[in-house]
Amino acid sequence: GESVGLHLPTLSVQEGDNSIINCAYSNSASDYFIWYKQESGKGPQFIIDIRSNMDKRQGQRVTVLLNKTVKHLSLQIAATQPGDSAVYFCVSRLKGAQKLVFGQGTRLTINP
Amino acid sequence: EPEVTQTPSHQVTQMGQEVILRCVPISNHLYFYWYRQILGQKVEFLVSFYNNEISEKSEIFDDQFSVERPDGSNFTLKIRSTKLEDSAMYFCASTSWGAEQFFGPGTRLTVL
Numbered sequence: 001g002e003s004v005g006l007h008l009p010t011l012s013v014q015e016g017d018n019s020i021i022n023c024a025y026s027n028s029a030s031d032y033f034i035w036y037k038q039e040s041g042k043g044p045q046f047i048i049d050i051r052s053n054m055d056k057r058q059g060q061r062v063t064v065l066l067n068k069t070v071k072h073l074s075l076q077i078a079a080t081q082p083g084d085s086a087v088y089f090c091v092s093r094l095k096g097a098q099k100l101v102f103g104q105g106t107r108l109t110i111n112p
Numbered sequence: 113e114p115e116v117t118q119t120p121s122h123q124v125t126q127m128g129q130e131v132i133l134r135c136v137p138i139s140n141h142l143y144f145y146w147y148r149q150i151l152g153q154k155v156e157f158l159v160s161f162y163n164n165e166i167s168e169k170s171e172i173f174d175d176q177f178s179v180e181r182p183d184g185s186n187f188t189l190k191i192r193s194t195k196l197e198d199s200a201m202y203f204c205a206s207t208s209w210g211a212e213q214f215f216g217p218g219t220r221l222t223v224l
Contacts, residue, residue, distance in 0.1 A: 032211065043116075043203050043215035044155065089155065098143065098168045099157035100213060 002027040004092050004103035012109045019077040021106045023090030028071065031095040035064060035075045037086045038105070044089060047075070077108075085110045114138045116216035118204050124222045125194055133189045133219045135204030144187045145205040145213060146179065148172070155203065161187065194223045 003026045013019045025033070031052040036044035050057045050064045050073075057064050063076040073090055090103040117136045125131050137144050146158040160168040161179055178190045187206075191198055199222050205213040 034212065036215075041217075043205075043217045046212050046214065049212060098145070098160035098162075099170065100147075100155075101157070102155040104154050 002030055002092055002094055002101045004090050004101050008106055009104065010107045010109065012111060013080050014111050015082060016079055019075075019080045019084070019108060021075045021077075021088050021090075021108065023073040023075075023103055025071050025073065025090075025092045027092075027094060028068070029094050030092040030101075032093040033064070033066060033073050034091040034093075034100065035062075035073075036089045036091055036102075037084075038089065039086045047088075080108075080110055082110050082112070084108060116204055116206055116214050118202075118216040118219050120219060121217070122220045122222070124224065127196055127223055128193050131191050131194055131221065133191075133202050133204075133221070135187045135189075135216055136185050137187055137204065137206030138208075138214055139185070141206035141208045141214075143167075143207045143209075143213075144179075144181070145207075146189045147203045147205065147215075148200040149203065149218075150200045158189070158202075191221075194221075196223050199223045 005024050034049040035047040037047050038044045048059045048062050048064050050066050055066050061078045065074045087105040087107050089105045091100045119134045144161040147155050149155045157170050159173045176192045180188050201218040203218045204216045207213045
């Protein structure tokens, strides 16, 4: 099977600083990774994804890094804003499977 | 922007009763999913559905659970005889080609 774990359950940063959320996965057969954001009372919202044939992907203010050697994934958020406050889930999918495997989530808090 | 919708937002039921949770996936999507999230825990996969049949299911999805696409727009999850431990947020998701899954806002199920 697959399990996904986050390094820190909570992260607190100053508004305007960069945030880095880390994640480890267990199964080298995982070929697709996603970061989801969940705000209170809402469903998970897609942020960015990356396939196993890449090691970096950038979006608007977000970057995902994948290190397959150590099975590590990170999400970088540049110039963090109050609206970035949420729980962030690292998610993986095994090659050929449909189901997404969620990690426990990191609660990101932005200090003014 | 198209989105996944779910009804009701909150369902309260007595233990042993049947419940049906409803979802309207994004209209051109072909793959449909149910996940659940027990309060304070991570999101867990229940079932995936494609081409009018279950394509993958977890060990949680036992004989008490069933899914159906009764028409061209709705996707339902039925729990035949609810138990206290079925209390959770239930999320429906859909995707057009099996990658990025779009989640609905969830239905909070409370079993008394």
